Amino acid sequence: xxxxETLGISSVRRDLVIALISSIIAGSSVxxxxxxxxxxxxxxxxxxxxxxxxxxxxxxxxxxxxxYGFRKxxxxxxxxxxxxxxxxxxxxxxxxxxxxxFPSFADALRLVGYTFFAYHLFRSYRLSSKSVVPYWELxxxxxxxxxxxxxxxxxxxxxNTMQEIGVWDLLYNASYLCIAVTLFWYxxxxxxxxxxxxxxxGRVIPRPYTRS
Numbered sequence: 001x002x003x004x005e006t007l008g009i010s011s012v013r014r015d016l017v018i019a020l021i022s023s024i025i026a027g028s029s030v031x032x033x034x035x036x037x038x039x040x041x042x043x044x045x046x047x048x049x050x051x052x053x054x055x056x057x058x059x060x061x062x063x064x065x066x067x068y069g070f071r072k073x074x075x076x077x078x079x080x081x082x083x084x085x086x087x088x089x090x091x092x093x094x095x096x097x098x099x100x101x102f103p104s105f106a107d108a109l110r111l112v113g114y115t116f117f118a119y120h121l122f123r124s125y126r127l128s129s130k131s132v133v134p135y136w137e138l139x140x141x142x143x144x145x146x147x148x149x150x151x152x153x154x155x156x157x158x159x160n161t162m163q164e165i166g167v168w169d170l171l172y173n174a175s176y177l178c179i180a181v182t183l184f185w186y187x188x189x190x191x192x193x194x195x196x197x198x199x200x201x202g203r204v205i206p207r208p209y210t211r212s
Contacts, residue, residue: 013185020181027173031166043169044092050176051088055081057183064187073127077120077139081179083113084146088172102157110150117143138182146175 027050031043058081062074090106121143125136149171155161156168 016181016185020177023177024174027177028170031169031173039166040095043166043173044088044095047169047172047176048085048088048092050173050180051081051085054176054179054183055085057180057187061183061187070127073120073123076116076123080113080116080120083109083116087113100157102154107154114143114147135182135186138178142175142178142182145171145178149175 027046030046031039034042055078058074058078062071062078065071065074087106087110090104090109091100094100094104094106121136121140124139149168152171153168
């Protein structure tokens with residue numbers, strides 16, 4: 001990799017980290033400092049917006065990734081995020097209507113979505129080098145944060161100890177933002193092209209990241 005290209009990737013990585021941290025702080029501030037009467041509405045719409053962004057980027061990566069079994073692997077990620085997005089929309093309706101219940105159809109969709117997400121992590125790890133790559137680490141962390149938020153929300157709902165400030169929405173928002181930034185990075189620097197296959201004599205060693 002050329003020195004200028006390496007510097008360019010490092011610069012983009014730094015900018016993405018700054019953008020991620022700034023977005024999480026901004027989103028959290030909007031939720032925490034919003035009017036208590038409208039906080040639930042704002043937090044729900046914010047989470048849905050970040051979930052939509054991450055789903056859109058997953059669909060773009062799935063469309064662009066055309067080498068070997070990678071499209072199927074990223075189709076599973078897109079499917080998982082699509083189910084999580086639908087679950088978020090249904091959950092928002094339940095919350096704003098004051099009819100939250102467990103279990104619900106949204107819970108079923110979310111659990112199936114987690115299964116697709118986990119399959120993607122398993123397959124992308126198998127297709128990458130044996131060492132845990134940054135891409136895989138970030139997506140895994142994002143999924144764990146999302147599961148943590150879901151578990152906390154269900155615990156609060158079933159024990160009637162819901163937090164006044166949408167603390168779980170803060171985690172949901174951070175999770176989807178992290179997914180979006182990770183997929184933006186992958187889409188920008190790690191999509192294999194046709195020439196990658198040709199340069200390898202018809203065979204590609206799959207690595208869903210770019211070494212710098």
